[in-house]
Amino acid sequence: MPRQLGDLEDAVMTRVWQWNRPVTVREVLEDLQQERSIAYTTVMTVMDNLHQKGWVRREVDGRAYRYTAVSTxxxxxxxxxxxxxxxxxxxxxxxxxxxxxxxxxxxxxxxxxxxxxxxxxxxxxxxxxGPGEEGAREGPPGEDRPGERQAEGADGTAEAGR
Structure with missing residues (x-):
């Protein structure tokens, strides 16, 4: 089962979902900086964590990665x-x-x-x-589906809050 995204993870994923296209750390950083002071390395770490948890996939584009949401x-x-x-x-x-x-x-x-x-x-x-039928819905990473990474982690970013 998925864990709730932490505040910063949610802020990053909100942009990835809204833009609905491959995004770079720099693009997300620049948008986040309109709301808060945040370092490039912080956004890079969050996006890497989201990739490790299976929330986003990434592909190399020159010297950067482009990240895409795995689910909606x-x-x-x-x-x-x-x-x-x-x-x-x-x-x-x-x-x-x-x-x-x-x-x-x-x-x-x-x-x-x-x-x-x-x-x-x-x-x-x-x-x-009724509800709860397995296989009847698309779900985010962490659902028990073959071939998908579990959305788990002990990095402290899965705190409640929105």
Whole structure:
């Protein structure tokens, strides 16, 4: 299961996801420096850590690397929600509480998403089984899928916070 990104990891990944193209450390640094004072080596280390954890892939471009996201922000958010839901002692109660916190607009968006998900599934594929179906979603690194690096690390960057 994925670990929540730390504050700086999230700031870097936000740019990688938003720009949706291969990016260099320098590009990310220059954008981050509009908000905070940060060193090139710090951004380089964070991007290397994200690569080691499987969040980004990189390719050599001259003397620099270009980094690309391995999965989408939506897949990352979905995996975090699924992880929180599945860790609950009473998943149904957790979902009811979650729905209770939603605004009417968020509930409508969720209802629309459920309708789209049901429409995308062929009949008789187990759609009635509900959330948690393995293989039915794209997920970020760290999910238990063959050939993918686990998103783990003890570098202290997986703190909560946004």
């Amino acid at each position: 922000r939506a897949a990352y958010a979905a995996a975090l929600m699924n992880e929180a839901w599945s860790k609950s002692d009473n998943p149904a109660a957790a979902l009811v509480a979650f729905f209770g916190m939603m605004s009417p607009e968020q509930r409508r968006s969720l209802e629309d998403a459920v309708r789209m998900a049901r429409a995308d599934r062929p009949e008789g594929d187990g759609a009635e089984d």
